[in-house]
Amino acid sequence: MSETSALSAVPAPPHRDAVLRFFHGPMDCGKSTLALQMNYNHGRQGRRGLVLTKHDRSGGPRVTSRIGLGLEAVEVVDGLDLVELVLAHAQVDYLICDEACFYTVAQIEQLADLVDGHGVDVYAFGLASDFRSQMFPAAQRLFELADEVSRLQVEVLCWCGRQGRLNARVVDGVMARTGEQVMIADTDGAQVHYRVLCRRHYRSGDLGESRSAPLAASSA
Numbered sequence: 001m002s003e004t005s006a007l008s009a010v011p012a013p014p015h016r017d018a019v020l021r022f023f024h025g026p027m028d029c030g031k032s033t034l035a036l037q038m039n040y041n042h043g044r045q046g047r048r049g050l051v052l053t054k055h056d057r058s059g060g061p062r063v064t065s066r067i068g069l070g071l072e073a074v075e076v077v078d079g080l081d082l083v084e085l086v087l088a089h090a091q092v093d094y095l096i097c098d099e100a101c102f103y104t105v106a107q108i109e110q111l112a113d114l115v116d117g118h119g120v121d122v123y124a125f126g127l128a129s130d131f132r133s134q135m136f137p138a139a140q141r142l143f144e145l146a147d148e149v150s151r152l153q154v155e156v157l158c159w160c161g162r163q164g165r166l167n168a169r170v171v172d173g174v175m176a177r178t179g180e181q182v183m184i185a186d187t188d189g190a191q192v193h194y195r196v197l198c199r200r201h202y203r204s205g206d207l208g209e210s211r212s213a214p215l216a217a218s219s220a
């Protein structure tokens, strides 16, 4: 019996619809940590899920978080059909989709198909915008299709102390404004890396006092 049954001629659905949720935020705001926590919570309830990722910081088919958690995952290559992937498994109740901003738009459509056609809950995590502060195509499609969109507000601060909002690409110590949309930073202290900045310093291109050397405190 539903609360509206006495007031409405529309019958209550037999069970809740599956949901497509998108959690976005700048780099290092805890998206992968939340993805792993959500997988743990659902698994503990006896639900069966798959964990997907693309371009994880580990460089392999794993979801890893800055705080040291990690889990094996399916690497989402461009040609992978996510509906076929799910249907190849006996039962999938939910998907955890990390780094969903890097998926193709077609794969985002497949996620919606899984929600609406197969009752699979999809929890997608990713960046909203690239280093040019322009939206990733997959993120845009998630904004358009998701039942719920949440901005993650784990404290990630610009060097000035303001809230970090945008991802800057730094090439040889200088903020880049043009280039390929996806360029994975080399973790071995290479020429390309990313910094989270407030809007003010993103727009002015000011990387703060650490522009010539990494902050010792931030890497400790």
Ligand SMILES: [Zn+2]
Residues within 6 Å of the ligand: 158, 159, 160, 161, 162, 197, 198, 199, 200, 201, 202
């Ligand atoms: Zn700032």
